[in-house]
Structure formats: C-alpha cells, structure tokens
Amino acid sequence: SSMFVFPHKLILKTCGTTTLLLGLRRLLRIAAVDAGFPFHNVPELKDENAMASPYRVFYSRKNFLFPDKQRGPHRSWNDEVKFLDNLFDGGSAYLVGKMNGDHWYLYITTPDTEITPPRTPNSEKESSSPTRPAKIPTGLMSSFPQIHTGEDYQDETLEILMTDLDVENAKQFYLSHASAVAREKIPALDETVDVFNNGTGPDGLQAPMTDIEQLTTEGHALGTVVSDACGLSEVYPSSKYPDARIDAYLFSPCGFSANAVIPAPVHADAEVNDDVKKTAGVAHYFTVHVTPEPNCSFASFETNVPGGQNGRETSEIVEHVVGIFKPGRFIITLFEAKGTGEFRNPDPFGLRKNRTEAIAGYKRVDRIVHQFEDYDLVFGFFERE
C-alpha cells in the first residue's frame, strides 16, 4: 500500500482487507483543520464534523479476488458507491470491462463552480444548518480561475493491474530468493565474515554479524536488491532521471512494494515546450505492489509520469513492466486530463490499430474508451498469447 501527498491532492492506495474509505472523513477533516482548505458543510471549523470540500474525487479498483473477505464499506461496489454518495453530491459510478471476468470500477466526481461539499452524517442533519452550503464566496471563486480548464496542469495516470503471474518468475519476490541474490552481491563481505567468525579479524575485533544479516534480511535492503534485479529500477533509469529515488520493501516471507519519486526533468529554457512547461516543478511517482503467491498472484504498477516524457512512450513502459512480472492477463487504464482539448495520447498501446499483438506476447481482448467532461479513459484488457 502507498500514499502520496501533494500540496493540492492526496492519493491513497491500499490492498488486502484495509478499510480505505473509513479514513476518508478524517482525510477531509485534516485538509480543513491542518491545511486550511475551505469547508462548507458546517458553519465553524471547531465543529468536529467540519470537512474540506474536495475539488474532485476519484475512487477506483479492480474486482477483488476474494470479495467475501473484505470489511466495512468494501464488501461490495454498491456499498462503496453508497458510502461515497453519502459523502458527496453528483458522483458517478462506472463498471468497465467484463462483468463475468476481470473488470474495473470507477467513481468520479466532476469539478463544478460550487465545489462539491461533503455532507455531514445524517444524524447531524436535523440539528445543524443546512448541509448544502450557500454559494461559495466569489473571493474563493477567484482563487480557482482554472477550475474548469486545468490548462496549466497536465495530469495523466497509467495503471497496470496484472494477475496470474508466471510462477517461476514470481519467486524473485520471496525473501529466501532475494536473500540468496543479496548474498551473491556481497562476496567480499562474506570473506570478511569468515575471518571475523573465528575472532581473528585484521584488527582482532569481532565484526558485527548483524551488518550481513541486515543486508540479507532487512526489508528495505532486500527491496533495493529486488528492484535492481527484477528491472524495476530501469523503468525510469537514473541516466534520464538522476534525482529519482526508489523506496522499496520486501516483505517476509514474500511480497514486494515500492514507491519512486521522480522529480520532473528541469530543462534549459531553450528546450522547453508546452508539455514540459506544464510538468516543470511537478513531481511524478510510480508505485508497485506484488503478491507473488501462486494461488492469488497479483502485481500493480501505477505512474503519473507523462507518456512520451524523456522519449519513453506509454507502450514501452507497459512492455517493460509486463516483461518484469509476466502476468497471464492484465488490465491497463490510462486516465488523461483533457486540458488542451485534444486527446493527447490517442492510442497509447496500439489499441486502435487493431494489432492483436499490441503488447508483445499478449492478445488484446478488450479496448474501451470513456470520455468524461475533462478526462479521457482508455481501458485495455490483455491475455497471454
């Protein structure tokens, strides 16, 4: 699971039986109380129900492998939609893909001139002033001049949701396998250990065995080993993204998670084009989560690095990531803001060209395009040939 905090938005991604939506009210309250974002659902901030009014909300997920084991509002998509509809006005819920197969759910609110305020819990509805606030003060309005166009802000999110990972290949995400790889990487230290083991090291001191243990067992140390060994560190290579920073963790006995912060490339003015201008000063990320056990294997990859940046097209990123995890089937979603009015990336993975082999080794089964008010969504579903 991961969380990304930007000045203007928060992304929270959690797996397993986590109860993500149960944190939403607290999130909205923190945004109002700690960060000073405007609230409209109660008259005063000291009211414990005060919650910031979001500019817009996205909530999405793939269908669960074991839905019956979920808790709280996550027991069904209908429950989740009800939970969100209770909190926001004007949300829209979609199911994209096969109902009797792999599919993807999406809940989205649209920005409007009245920021969609969250509602207070029903029990308070009678006692407090109307939950639907009066029109937001125009002053506030003027501080959102771009509320509709998003002109100056490019937003694109690619997600790859992979199931039925190749069993042999998935072994690299087990601690025992990674420890062996780590141990191979530190032969010199190994010898030193031998010397120290018999207590006769160069300076007669006993080396702290924990150093080696740490390097071959500690979650973050092994996470870095796995990132390098599986090829993840090369998705956005340090040669092109020198300031990128990967934070990876290998779970015990198995499982892997990684976040990467990828500062937008900064170019000399002469080279800046409109697209780059829009991303200057913006940080991008990718996040990966892997559950390698054969009976429930899954891996996800998500990034907001714009396709085509630094010469790597979306389809190349997809091929690289799919090559790492070798899934039996996978869903791709590409969500792109329409700021310029053009669908900037009309055919991110060769879907429109009817090429059955849009991604090497895989057959495209579904391609679905949704055009929302200010975002375009391309959904693709692929199966191994």
Place this chain on the structure above:
Amino acid sequence: STSTSEGAPLLTINHDVAADLDSSNAFEGPEKLLEVWFAPSPSALPAGANENGLLCVPSKTWEEMLQLVHCQVLSVVSSEHMDAYLLSE
C-alpha cells in the same frame, strides 16, 4: 534518513514497523485507489489554505488517519513537491 544530493528526495525508514512485518496472511493484491483533489493544481491553492497545502500536515497526523484504514507507515520519501509513503499492508 538518507539523501543522495542537495534537494534530492529524502528517505526516512520507520524501523519499528519495518523490522517485524509478516505478510503470511496477504491474499488480496488488487488495491483500492482513492485520489482526492482540493485544488486543480499546486499553483491554484485556494485563499486561506496553507501555502504548502497538504504538505504542511505532519506525518503523525496522517499516521492517525491510516490507523482507521489499518495501515502503518514503513518509510517516506520526502521531496520538494510530494511525499511518498510506503505502507505496511
């Protein structure tokens, strides 16, 4: 905490949580993904909001929220424009 160069992202590890994490019971990979925007862009924060927006919120405060979600913070990469939290689940 480690950082490679001036201004580069800074990694902070929460060793208490990271040390004895066990994932034997993990079985559901597909995640729930929530994005909540409070402004159209970092340069369009509304009047009254902290100049750093959500980045001004201390980690501890987020950790309390994450308890409701049943997650803990393993580590954080902090950078000028974003903080990236790696979580336990």
